Amino acid sequence: MPPSIVPHVRSILAEQEDGPSSLLAVMEEVQxxxxxxxxxxxILVSERLDIPLSQVYSVATFYNAFSLKPQGRHKLQVCTGTACHVRGAMQVLDRLTTQLGIQAGQTSTDQEYTLETVNCLGACALGPIVVADGEYSGQMAATGVDRLLKRIKHKA
Ligand code: FES
Known part of the structure; x- marks a missing residue:
């Protein structure tokens, strides 16, 4: 955990009202x-806003937008649902794991990339699908992975 995070969170909390109404705003800013x-x-948020820690964890684990583990600057999600799977999603995933040096569910040690698998994004006709930093790329092939990584690497 970065040493500056607790003082920063204290300053965020100082601007908030006590109670549950501030919880999401604080968590969104920290995330x-x-x-x-x-x-x-x-724990700090729980104490300062006077909300049971169990409730704080419930919120943190309920929303997909929140993570309890450090995430990379770039998030890559490979759909491995049935339609994407039969169209080659595993080859795409293999290429990503090779190129990034991490497995699905992991974050690179330089904190640049997090790789995840997801089940069906609701756009099966476009499979295999990779979502990179929220941007969908359909009909992805292993050969397209290198281009995709090059593109997101140069994003700010
Ligand atoms: S299985 Fe991948 S979008 Fe439906």
């Missing part, structure tokens, strides 16, 4: 800035 919600931060 957006640090890309995850460290346990010590959740």
């Amino acid at each position: 957006s800035r640090y890309r995850y919600l460290p346990r010590d931060v959740l």
Whole structure:
């Protein structure tokens, strides 16, 4: 956890009203800035807003937008649902794991990439689908992975 995070979270909390109404706003700001919600931060938020820690964890785990583990600057999701699977999603995933040096569910040690698998994004006709930083790429092939990585690497 970055040493500056607790003082920063204290300053975020100082601007908020006590109680549950501030919980999401604080968590969104911390997630957006640090890309995850460290346990010590959740404890601090719980104490400061006077919300049981179990409730804070419930919120943190309910919303997909929140993560309890450090996330990479770039998030890559490979759909491995049935339609994408039969169209070659596993070859796409293999290429990504090779290129990034991480498995699905992991974040690279330089904190640049997080790789995940997801089940059906509701656009099966376009499969296999990779979502890179929220942007969908359909009909992805293993050969397209290198181009995709090059593109997102140069994004700000
Ligand atoms: S299985 Fe991939 S979008 Fe439906």
